[in-house]
Amino acid sequence: MVSNLESNGAEDRLTTIGLLFESAAGLRRLFHSQFDVSGNVASQSFDILIRLARSDDGELRMSELAAQASLTPSGLTRAVDRIQDQGLVSRRICPEDRRGSFARLTPAGRELMDAAIPDHVAHIDGILDQLFTTEEEVQLTAMLRKLRDYALEQNGTAGCSTGDDTAPCPGD
Amino acid sequence: MVSNLESNGAEDRLTTIGLLFESAAGLRRLFHSQFDVSGNVASQSFDILIRLARSDDGELRMSELAAQASLTPSGLTRAVDRIQDQGLVSRRICPEDRRGSFARLTPAGRELMDAAIPDHVAHIDGILDQLFTTEEEVQLTAMLRKLRDYALEQNGTAGCSTGDDTAPCPGD
DNA sequence: CGCATGTAGTTGCGAGTACAACAAGATGTG
DNA sequence: CACATCTTGTTGTACTCGCAACTACATGCG
Numbered sequence: 302m303v304s305n306l307e308s309n310g311a312e313d314r315l316t317t318i319g320l321l322f323e324s325a326a327g328l329r330r331l332f333h334s335q336f337d338v339s340g341n342v343a344s345q346s347f348d349i350l351i352r353l354a355r356s357d358d359g360e361l362r363m364s365e366l367a368a369q370a371s372l373t374p375s376g377l378t379r380a381v382d383r384i385q386d387q388g389l390v391s392r393r394i395c396p397e398d399r400r401g402s403f404a405r406l407t408p409a410g411r412e413l414m415d416a417a418i419p420d421h422v423a424h425i426d427g428i429l430d431q432l433f434t435t436e437e438e439v440q441l442t443a444m445l446r447k448l449r450d451y452a453l454e455q456n457g458t459a460g461c462s463t464g465d466d467t468a469p470c471p472g473d
Numbered sequence: 474m475v476s477n478l479e480s481n482g483a484e485d486r487l488t489t490i491g492l493l494f495e496s497a498a499g500l501r502r503l504f505h506s507q508f509d510v511s512g513n514v515a516s517q518s519f520d521i522l523i524r525l526a527r528s529d530d531g532e533l534r535m536s537e538l539a540a541q542a543s544l545t546p547s548g549l550t551r552a553v554d555r556i557q558d559q560g561l562v563s564r565r566i567c568p569e570d571r572r573g574s575f576a577r578l579t580p581a582g583r584e585l586m587d588a589a590i591p592d593h594v595a596h597i598d599g600i601l602d603q604l605f606t607t608e609e610e611v612q613l614t615a616m617l618r619k620l621r622d623y624a625l626e627q628n629g630t631a632g633c634s635t636g637d638d639t640a641p642c643p644g645d
Numbered sequence: 646c647g648c649a650t651g652t653a654g655t656t657g658c659g660a661g662t663a664c665a666a667c668a669a670g671a672t673g674t675g
Numbered sequence: 676c677a678c679a680t681c682t683t684g685t686t687g688t689a690c691t692c693g694c695a696a697c698t699a700c701a702t703g704c705g
Contacts, residue, residue: 314597314601315523315594317601317610317613318597320614320618321493321496322500322501322520324493324620325493325496325498327543327621327625328490328493328494329494330628331627331628345691345692351487363653363654371498371499372693373692373694374653375694376691376692378655378656379655379656395653398700399653399699399700399701400653400699401652401653401654402653421487422487425486425487425490429486429489432616432623433619438486440612440616441489441613444604445495445496446492447604447605448499448600448604449492451603451604452498452500452502452503456502456503456506515661517662534683535683536682545663545664546684547662547664547665547686548663549684550684551685552661554685555660555661570670571669572669572671572683
């Protein structure tokens with residue numbers, strides 16, 4: 302409406318930030334419609350499941366999972382509840398610290414993800430191949446990582462700050 | 474967890490997509506805490522208000538606003554209801570098409586935004602100056618625009634597809 | 646050991662959102 | 676003009692999330 306200057310340096314950084322939100326929201330919906338078809342998992346559930354599937358033993362601590370999924374502990378508890386009701390994950394109490402628990406993929410969950418992830422990856426491949434060169438993609442990833450790390454840092458969520466590689470997943 | 478290879482070409486595109494979601498979520502929270510201080514507007518409300526403030530006459534059609542804010546018509550109706558209760562916007566029935574209506578900034582709303590936007594812009598300037606060169610910023614904006622347009626297109630929300638410049642705002 | 650403090654998850658509650666159904670107006674055709 | 680159909684926005688309902696309060700366990704200090 303107002304911004305006729307394409308993104309130059311000083312003008313519309315509001316636009317840049319806005320595009321970040323819009324592209325994330327847009328892709329979220331895009332993936333969402335995908336998932337509802339190939340299974341009965343909501344996009345948020347898929348986001349959690351994919352992180353579990355990519356983790357070492359198919360299980361992660363609740364707190365770790367919450368951080369990765371950008372959810373509060375409360376939100377994650379409910380999310381895992383729902384997926385558990387579907388029989389795709391189970392909880393396992395941590396032996397060394399009995400306060401904590403792991404969310405763990407069940408065989409059914411593993412099976413579902415083994416079937417769903419290739420489609421999802423292919424979908425993403427299709428998008429990125431179409432839109433970006435390899436070099437652009439590398440740059441984009443690096444810049445997004447900077448943004449994420451900065452935000453995490455500023456939000457005080459120390460967590461996995463600068464430069465580390467907590468395998469942000471993609472899920473929905 | 475699994476991805477030790479920094480973003481190369483073929484490996485972890487899941488990571489790239491994940492970073493997109495995480496950076497958006499992180500910045501959202503970051504801005505959220507900002508807004509709650511400087512006013513009493515929730516971040517979602519701010520997102521809507523800033524788009525109105527940047528529009529031509531401080532008013533936009535409901536449907537247009539919904540598209541810009543990544544909300545469904547339903548969600549926007551409620552959102553505008555809330556802001557209206559705060560006295561920051563009003564509804565104006567469209568004379569040419571009496572089904573439709575405009576959301577319009579009230580003087581109080583205009584005043585609030587005149588005060589709040591500079592802070593918001595300064596905040597964004599601080600982030601982008603710190604993280605990116607001017608050239609990187611241009612590239613980032615261009616790439617995000619591609620992503621957004623692609624997602625809009627695929628989502629069937631025809632709307633303002635490829636290459637046009639609908640002044641995506643930033644709000645939260 | 647006994648108690649204060651910190652941490653991991655869970656639950657009550659309020660707020661925000663999407664989906665489906667709907668009301669009201671616009672548009673096209675006979 | 677009358678009627679079918681589309682479009683714009685609103686409302687009922689159900690779901691998801693975050694915040695604050697809470698339980699259960701762990702840790703540190705006397």
